[in-house]
Amino acid sequence: MAKSAGAKSARAKSAKPAKAAEPQPKIALPAMGRKIGEPWVDLPDGKALANWGRDEEIAYNQTNRQTEKALFYRRTFDFITDNRVVGDYHEYGCHRCRTFRMALTEARLHNLKSMNFFAFDSFEGLPEPTSQTSVEIWKRGALTTTEENFMGMVRAHGIYADRVKTIKGFYGESLTDKLKQKFLEGENKIALVNVDCDLYESAVPVFKFIDPLLQEGAVIYIDDLFAGYKGSPSKGVARAFLEYQQKTRWRFQRHLDISWWGRSYIVYLDKHAPVGVL
Numbered sequence: 001m002a003k004s005a006g007a008k009s010a011r012a013k014s015a016k017p018a019k020a021a022e023p024q025p026k027i028a029l030p031a032m033g034r035k036i037g038e039p040w041v042d043l044p045d046g047k048a049l050a051n052w053g054r055d056e057e058i059a060y061n062q063t064n065r066q067t068e069k070a071l072f073y074r075r076t077f078d079f080i081t082d083n084r085v086v087g088d089y090h091e092y093g094c095h096r097c098r099t100f101r102m103a104l105t106e107a108r109l110h111n112l113k114s115m116n117f118f119a120f121d122s123f124e125g126l127p128e129p130t131s132q133t134s135v136e137i138w139k140r141g142a143l144t145t146t147e148e149n150f151m152g153m154v155r156a157h158g159i160y161a162d163r164v165k166t167i168k169g170f171y172g173e174s175l176t177d178k179l180k181q182k183f184l185e186g187e188n189k190i191a192l193v194n195v196d197c198d199l200y201e202s203a204v205p206v207f208k209f210i211d212p213l214l215q216e217g218a219v220i221y222i223d224d225l226f227a228g229y230k231g232s233p234s235k236g237v238a239r240a241f242l243e244y245q246q247k248t249r250w251r252f253q254r255h256l257d258i259s260w261w262g263r264s265y266i267v268y269l270d271k272h273a274p275v276g277v278l
């Protein structure tokens with residue numbers, strides 16, 4: 001998802017990438033107004049924003065964005081638990097282990113003792129983009145977190161680390177038929193999948209790979225539906241999802257919006273479902 005002021009790029013990684021295992025700088029946000037009355041919303045004023053700069057903007061965006069995502073995970077783990085959707089967590093695009101930790105925490109809060117957690121990433125950042133994105137910093141190697149750093153964050157988080165498995169490699173090579181077969185033989189169906197790999201060409205093999213691992217009630221979270229390609233449905237991950245829908249037997253019920261960038265869908269099968277708006 002793009003970061004704004006910029007794109008997710010900046011958002012996630014920002015102009016000054018910190019080493020993953022190191023503590024992140026804490027930036028004090030301005031105190032919000034205390035007034036109760038017009039304009040009926042807590043808006044910082046010019047005085048509060050007098051020293052507002054790029055670091056504050058990044059901290060502001062990150063706090064808002066990760067809060068939205070954490071809320072999505074809270075709601076969706078409640079959905080899958082309440083509906084008895086049993087399966088694993090898959091994440092395609094793991095980087096700083098932010099959403100992955102949200103999944104681990106929610107799984108623990110719901111006492112999901114049999115869920116496995118699969119982290120698919122190059123752990124070398126993005127491949128060289130072959131589609132034209134609107135985010136100039138999406139270049140080969142951008143958004144890199146090493147496998148070691150990623151697993152360091154998982155272990156430091158202290159939840160279900162023994163059930164986390166990394167699958168390292170660029171999807172064009174790592175998502176093999178052999179690996180798919182292994183998942184199928186283990187009856188490892190997906191309960192929740194986060195597709196968070198930014199690029200059209202990265203998402204295409206992901207949808208193909210997960211298709212036989214889906215089940216009714218599984219949730220697909222597409223993080224970059226409106227990011228990286230100026231929100232155009234004819235480009236980016238949105239395009240990959242639309243193309244995939246032409247090929248699969250699954251149907252997708254729109255479920256939650258994750259702010260301006262993402263959306264989740266519930267997987268179901270009935271081609272003859274009554275037509276209407278939900």
Ligand SMILES: C[S@@+](CC[C@H](N)C(=O)[O-])C[C@H]1O[C@@H](n2cnc3c(N)ncnc32)[C@H](O)[C@@H]1O
Nearest residue numbers: 093094095096097098099122125170171197202
């Ligand atoms: C935006 S980051 C993911 C953010 C992560 N979910 C988080 O919350 O910290 C995108 C990730 O996708 C990975 N990625 C993108 N395209 C890929 C591909 N074709 N193969 C493997 N990994 C890919 C990058 O390495 C990067 O870690």
